Amino acid sequence: MSDYTVRVLRPDETREAADLFRTALLVPPLKDEEVPYAERMYQPGRALGAFDTELIGTARSFDAELTVPGGEPVPFAAVTGVGVRADRTRRGVLGRLMRAQLTELAGRGVPLAALYASEGPIYGRFGYGVATVVHDYQVERRRAVLRPEVPAGGEIELLRLDAAVERLPALYAGLPRTRSGSMTRPAYWWPGMERTARQSDTPPVTIVHHGPNGPEGYAIYRVNRKSWQDPSILEVADLRAATAEAFAGLWRYLLAVDLVDTIEAPGRPLDEPIPLLFADPRAAKVTGGGDDLWLRLVDVPAALAAREYEGEPVVLEVTDPVLTANSGRYRVGPEGVTRAEAPAQLGLGVDALAMLYFGAWAASALVTAGRIQVAGPDDAERADRLFATRPPAWCGTHF
Ligand SMILES: CC(C)(COP(=O)(O)OP(=O)(O)OC[C@H]1O[C@@H](n2cnc3c(N)ncnc32)[C@H](O)[C@@H]1OP(=O)(O)O)[C@@H](O)C(=O)NCCC(=O)NCCS
Missing domain, CATH: 3.30.1050.10 (SCP2 sterol-binding domain)
Known part of the structure; x- marks a missing residue:
């Protein structure tokens, strides 16, 4: 069916595209105060829209780099913002958007594209495959006694939200990205993180681990508890550690947050030694996991x-x-x-x-x-x- 066209979106169409995508993902449309974040997330020229009488589908990407085996950073298109209006699905709109996007990427010589998939069956037909896999961990905090060999760790610095927003991009960029699958976080990525943090009822806490040579890692977490009677869950939204000292130091801090019953650390690398920190390794359980990044070899x-x-x-x-x-x-x-x-x-x-x-x-x-x-x-x-x-x-x- 071809009674619609696909073209690059103009900057003044960002809000409409973001709202279409958010509605497709069952997320409320942008509030007025959220629009500036969306505008900073849309890289000019990288958002596509499908139109019949109006906008019916979108897909966008931003430029970043992905570390490949051997350690080289390789340019890739970070594909996101994919959605089709509910009354226009299953008539090939996504297919048209995906083919247009891939053709444009190939024309520019971009070697790789990657995305996070909302559902498993969507992207294989366009040449994407599950390229990295993760574990979700759950730690029973009171049972999680550290073994005596666990490194002491260095100094922990707590960052308020404004300081975290300001300092995290440089902190992240300063940590090594030698592991395959690691990516750069360009200026188009950070506004999404900031918007989520500022809009949240429970703003996240950022802790930074300092070693002898400066910052060696950080963790971002929030504690969720509906009421005083409910169990409290500390959710680790992000944790990066460049050294064993930093890994141990950050976990020492997280385990020391009183009143927390459970620590949840979703989406962690398969070899992260969380259970090995504890005298009782069963204090940490893998409760889930699965696909992380989907990759597409464009060239x-x-x-x-x-x-x-x-x-x-x-x-x-x-x-x-x-x-x-x-x-x-x-x-x-x-x-x-x-x-x-x-x-x-x-x-x-x-x-x-x-x-x-x-x-x-x-x-x-x-x-x-x-x-x-x-x-x-x-x-x-x-x-x-x-x-x-x-x-x-x-x-x-x-x-
Ligand atoms: C996923 C989505 C973008 C698909 O858009 P669409 O225009 O309906 O997709 P198409 O019509 O181009 O489908 C292409 C093929 O993929 C299949 N497909 C598309 N979405 C699918 C899904 N969610 N589950 C299973 N199959 C799917 C279609 O059946 C079609 O198969 P066919 O070629 O054998 O007939 C749309 O359903 C949507 O917006 N979903 C909610 C938001 C979302 O999940 N976005 C993705 C974020 S990563």
Whole structure:
């Protein structure tokens, strides 16, 4: 169906687009005082709108960088603000927006796109795959006695909201982003965080850990309790620690907040040693988790060449139904990535390639699930070694 057009939104259409997206996500429209935040979040030229008689769907992105295995920061489009009006869904509007966005990104030579998905079935058809996976932790605070070996930690500084808003961007930028999946937080990201913090009935508390060389990490948390009779839950909205001292120091502080029954730390990296801090490791439980960042290789050869590999090369036959120039055979190995004539050892869609890219899923697991076809008995294991990534990839920056 093509009785609508897709075009880049003008800056004066930001509020309408933001409200359409928020309504689609079941969030109330912007209040007047929230509009300036939205205006700072929309990167000019990066928001698309679908129109029939009026705006019926949107998708936008902002420019950022994503660390790939090997440690290189690679430009990517952080895709967000995706929504279609309820009375115009399931007639291909999202498909048109996604194809227009991907075509524009490919035209500008952007190697990667990534997003957080509201629902699992939406984005695979456009070539996105689950690229990082997280654990949600719950800690019973009174049971969580620290083991004697846990580092003492340094000084903790508490920041009021205004100070946190001012200092967090530089603090975040100053911490290492060597882990695959880590992203920069550009100026288009922070206003969303500030708006949420300022609009909240329980504004978050920010704590900064200082070591011998300055700030080494921070945590942002809020305590939720409906009434004095209800259990109180401290929710860790963000925690970044560059050193073991900082990790221990921040957790020491969080555990020392009296009257708290439970600490919830959602969306943490798979290898974070939270249970290992405690004399009783069962004081911390994994209560959930799942997909974190969904990745899309927009320029397959450039994206493949940007990361490092170990082991022997493998020839991949990649299929990309949306950006068809990506389809073809690639020889991928520690010496580099080239287009290949040799027969392929692995056949896969560009969405499955995204699942391999950060090492979140082993090739052999994708073979088991029928998402990769292999030519020979050893090929999956070879690809397992080639794409393996340590430590596990993690983004942890919602957008
Ligand atoms: C998700 C959403 C944007 C889809 O928009 P849409 O215009 O209905 O999508 P399309 O018609 O282009 O759908 C393309 C395909 O995806 C499928 N699809 C789309 N959304 C889906 C969903 N939520 N669950 C399952 N399948 C979905 C469609 O059935 C269609 O499949 P087909 O090509 O085999 O027929 C829209 O439903 C929406 O705004 N949802 C609420 C907000 C939201 O979740 N936004 C995403 C934020 S990350």
